[in-house]
Amino acid sequence: MKARVDFHIHSCLSPCATLEMSPRTIVARAKVAKLDCIALTDHGCAENLPAFHDACIEANMPCLYGLEATSSEEVHTLCLFDQLEPALEWGRIIYDSIQNFPNDPDRFGLQPIVTVDGDVTGFAEKLLFAATDISFFDLVPMALEAGALCIPSHIDREYLGAVSQLGFLPDLPYDAVEVVSKIPPNAKKWAIIQSSDAHQPDHIGRRFTRIETEHFTVPALRDAFKRHRKP
Amino acid sequence: MKVSELNSVGFCCVQNKFEDAEITGGYTSDLLSDVMGNLKDGQVLITIQAHKNTIAVASLSGALAVIFCHGRSVTPDVLEAAADEGIALFSTSDNQFDATVTLAHSLR
Ligand SMILES: [Zn+2]
Ligand SMILES: [Zn+2]
Numbered sequence: 001m002k003a004r005v006d007f008h009i010h011s012c013l014s015p016c017a018t019l020e021m022s023p024r025t026i027v028a029r030a031k032v033a034k035l036d037c038i039a040l041t042d043h044g045c046a047e048n049l050p051a052f053h054d055a056c057i058e059a060n061m062p063c064l065y066g067l068e069a070t071s072s073e074e075v076h077t078l079c080l081f082d083q084l085e086p087a088l089e090w091g092r093i094i095y096d097s098i099q100n101f102p103n104d105p106d107r108f109g110l111q112p113i114v115t116v117d118g119d120v121t122g123f124a125e126k127l128l129f130a131a132t133d134i135s136f137f138d139l140v141p142m143a144l145e146a147g148a149l150c151i152p153s154h155i156d157r158e159y160l161g162a163v164s165q166l167g168f169l170p171d172l173p174y175d176a177v178e179v180v181s182k183i184p185p186n187a188k189k190w191a192i193i194q195s196s197d198a199h200q201p202d203h204i205g206r207r208f209t210r211i212e213t214e215h216f217t218v219p220a221l222r223d224a225f226k227r228h229r230k231p
Numbered sequence: 232m233k234v235s236e237l238n239s240v241g242f243c244c245v246q247n248k249f250e251d252a253e254i255t256g257g258y259t260s261d262l263l264s265d266v267m268g269n270l271k272d273g274q275v276l277i278t279i280q281a282h283k284n285t286i287a288v289a290s291l292s293g294a295l296a297v298i299f300c301h302g303r304s305v306t307p308d309v310l311e312a313a314a315d316e317g318i319a320l321f322s323t324s325d326n327q328f329d330a331t332v333t334l335a336h337s338l339r
Contacts, residue, residue: 016283074263099264107287107316129284131264158303159282 003036006208007064007080008153008178008195011040013048015109015128017199022118023048023055025201030061033205037216039064039080043128044098046091047113053084054116062216068153069094069143070129071136075165076153078178079143082217090146095124097132136162140172149175149218151193156182176225180207191225232337234295234319237275240337242298245305246313246320252295254338259331263288270294277330279303283312290316298334300327
């Protein structure tokens with residue numbers, strides 16, 4: 001099938017996202033946007049993935065379990081799993097390696113961990129967009145080793161992407177690269193994806209990727225991305 | 232030197248809802264994790280990182296103003312966040328080195 005996928009969505013756990021971004025709201029908006037598969041990718045923390053899992057199951061929405069990791073150079077990178085458990089495990093590794101800087105909710109926003117019903121069970125304590133102490137050059141092989149699809153985020157942005165932070169796109173075995181608008185000249189050897197990077201409900205699906213795949217598993221998507229590359 | 236005087240040394244004010252306090256110094260960095268640890272109360276941040284998190288980090292550190300270098304575009308959400316926090320924003324086509332030299336000269 002030719003699927004419409006959006007693999008970059010933030011929930012209320014991300015300090016910069018609106019509190020309306022509950023897992024159920026995300027799934028409902030994804031249905032409206034006629035998406036066939038979505039991923040939740042909060043900054044540096046996987047703790048809203050269980051509620052997201054429940055919301056996707058009840059709505060029969062295919063999904064991936066992800067997060068957006070921040071390397072020590074402040075390069076944002078999407079890590080996407082097809083199973084909840086390894087995503088949670090990866091989330092703990094990333095959260096533990098974030099610089100120890102407490103969140104100030106008044107300035108950065110709340111970071112609530114919620115259930116599928118929207119009940120708040122706690123708050124992530126560290127500021128989630130702070131950098132980890134893992135270099136991008138280590139982060140990519142670590143994510144792949146953990147079983148994730150690894151996709152550098154918004155590589156063409158003036159900030160927090162591989163090109164802006166490192167000066168160039170290193171030649172590493174990414175599954176794809178995410179572009180917002182303009183494909184950097186040396187990025188053509190990887191599959192290009194677009195995603196919404198939604199931080200509020202009406203942004204979900206504002207950008208998405210059409211991809212030919214029968215399954216939304218890591219191996220199937222990895223193959224699909226290989227075929228998706230422009231010649 | 233007061234924040235408003237940054238205009239007279241060539242920095243272009245793009246967000247003017249701020250308290251016109253005395254500048255105590257400056258900090259130049261493009262790595263937010265470094266800014267978080269080192270930017271101090273009363274200082275001006277010089278950077279090319281023109282996004283919302285920069286404003287939050289500047290405000291948390293008690294900085295008075297941010298100067299965005301290289302003519303980086305400042306989006307409405309950044310302007311709004313800075314107005315909310317009372318952080319003055321300036322823009323310049325200079326690079327970080329030249330902007331730092333200008334500010335240092337003005338302060339000494
Ligand atoms: Zn990002
Ligand atoms: Zn994001």
